Amino acid sequence: MQMPEPDAKVLARRERILVRLAEALPEDALISDPAETRAYDCDALTAYACAPMAVTLPRSTEEVSAVMRICHEEGVSVIPRGSGTGLAGGALPTADSVVLGVSRMNRVLEVCPEDRFIRVEAGRTNLSVTGAVEDLGFFYAPDPSSQLACAIAGNIAMNSGGAHCLKYGVTTNNLLGVKMVLADGEVVELGGPTLEQPGLDLLGVVCGSEGQLGVVTEATLRILPRPEGARPILLAFDSPVTAGACVADIIRAGVLPVAIEFMDRRIIHLTENFVGAGYPLDAEALLIVEVEGSEPEIDEQLARIKAVAARHDPLEMRESSGPEQSAAIWKGRKAAFGATGQVADYLCMDGVIPTSALPDVLRRMAELSAQYGLDVANVFHAGDGNLHPLIMFDANAPGQLEKAERLGAEILTLCVEAGGCLTGEHGVGVEKRDLMTRQYAPDDLDAQMLVKDVFDPDWILNPAKVFPLEASAARRVRKGAAA
């Protein structure tokens, strides 16, 4: 993975830039000692790291605006950062950049259950948004597995999903408005506490723009009344193809589960060794299907699901009879990544396919795995086709990381060819930047870059991400940079 050469002119002005930032910010909001900035050298894609010139941790929109104004005038790249749990290197700095972290902006600003929204500062963690409304009987629906740590800011930038998005949608479907600082320091508000906005849907394009269009400082989020209950059922099959067919039939049967999760044989055994969830070990594929509602509603939905599943000769159907059994059913699924990490290093892919292509894609993935001699374990959101193949390798063996990356690229290409896409929730960042041409033609990419041209004409916000470096090269020449 390649990053642009640091801008020597910017590096030469380092002292002056730091002085200007120090003048504009409270003392503890600027970090430039390399020992202290180390925590900001990478996000959760730890294979790539780089020390930034400085890290700023403002406490208000005004302070964010001040940082942006200075960086804009000085022609310095800014890397917005939430909690740094991103898996695509979206928050990876460059040596000539300033990291702008919003983690200290985490207050709740307004809670309105009648109008079903909450307004928070963007550094607030995902789980603590739900925490702020659960006593009122509400929750914030998008629930990435990283929800304890990740910030709403990062969720918005990545348009993050979660286990329950089959029913509730992803971040963009639950985001009503943002306050955002543009590259030149101007503060704009997009959307608000209503369900519809006039004019172009700018909020819609800001969500998922990976920190390239502005720094989000506040968010208005839709909250939903918490359902009365939820219950999972575990379905075991003797082939992944049958499990895939069962998923399609459940969806066609008119019930909409909140989650349908898939685990292959490799994951079943890995998690069994790790947490002993008691999954059937003779199964080639497991589905966990969860439905919500009151007790009678749950019974009605599960009866329908069981009738569909029965037509596919399952090895076992294990319906939860209470909270303990529900937890047991979810236990292995929740431990899947940890269990894999116990036995190997792994790369987590995030491709999406039309669910109808599931059997074919799984078969071809197995062939690729054999061809490369690297194990691939599969655990994913089957209802929406978002695959998370875990490519297992040994980071200490020379050349294995590169080999695993090549296999990853082939798997993602396979997803695109099957009618899907490179990434369903983790984002492009630097990780998948150079694969973008497999999904998009030059005109498709240019149309996206036109949007950045409008929001950030000098391309100072997170410039070397999302678009292949070649494609963005002409635009990344700093037109407005100070001498």
Add this chain to the structure above:
Amino acid sequence: MSAGAVPGAAEVLAPADEAELAAMVADAAARRAPLRIRGGGTRLALGRPSQAAAELSVARLGGVRLYEPGALTIVAAAGATVAEIEATLAAERQILPFEPMDHRRLLGTDGEPTIGGAAAVNASGPRRVQAGACRDLMLGVRFVDGRGRVVKNGGRVMKNVTGYDLVKLMAGAHGTLGVLTEIAFKVLPAPECAATLWLEGLEDETAIRAMSAALTSPWDVSAAAHLSGGPTMIRLEGLEGSVRARAERLRERLAAFGDVETAEEGPLSWRDVRDCAPFAGRPGAVWRVAARPSMAAAAVARLRAERPVEALYDWGGGLIWLLTPEQDDAGAALVRAAAEAAQGHATLVRASDAVRAAVGAFHPRPGADALAAGLRARFDPAGVLNPGLMAS
């Protein structure tokens, strides 16, 4: 109201496919000859009257391109009619969840609404509160930008964060950033059963509290509407046993507000709510106001103090349709101020040509409007796509 023909449009262009359409837009751009984009023509009376030399019809770009009921996805050419899509889905007991409005009654237009037109205006009906807006269900688009370039974005899968989400940007752009040629939607199973609970005689303020009580309950309400001076209605949908159980619980909760009736449909059908039928065929301007539900009734009361107003509330009070006399500016200044007081905004949906020429259809937004203008200048540098239509 004249809605069919474009005033002064000399020419009608009707490309047979996307490539031809792209060539026509490129040619118009080269000549700087503005185009009025037309789907089914049922909503052409919306927005500022535009001064187009020619009309570009997408009607010949028709047909369902791909439908996978098991994956809940459908891909259709932009000129496909909403009726055709709905019939295709109905055969598999599925629906377009966003209940696209049929404007023909309200606007007095004819023609067949197209799926491209619905997407271009982000048409979202009563189920907005539960299933989302049209834009929430749009998975991917193909479009021709103002230079005549074919662009694709998104895809046909339910989760996709590969690059920027131009799908949202195109939804509701009223054709000012590009001409949609193909759209992929997420669809849902058709509800097997529906029930409407309703109360009569509630003041607006009380009605909104009743709707909020329903919408903040865990019983998955799929629509909540109130006609000022008429019924207050709540809809539940789903499997039969579930609907019955939830209706019972909801009835108990709503009893505090008065006598609750239950039937499959209420006194006003959901189709009538969707299409704003109470104001169809009646003189006056029609506004569509987005508001915070808890502030909606006060906003309408404030307007009523100045001007005769009729109101139909949808989305539990989050959307207010207003019927008000056309005189002067159709109350634009008052309506916009009232909308702002409810932290929302107002769109002029129906008015005479004279009023529409004088009053921008869309609510101005400082900051955002400058960005929007920047986007239009990049996507349509020659200014040929519905120029001026979205001017606020």
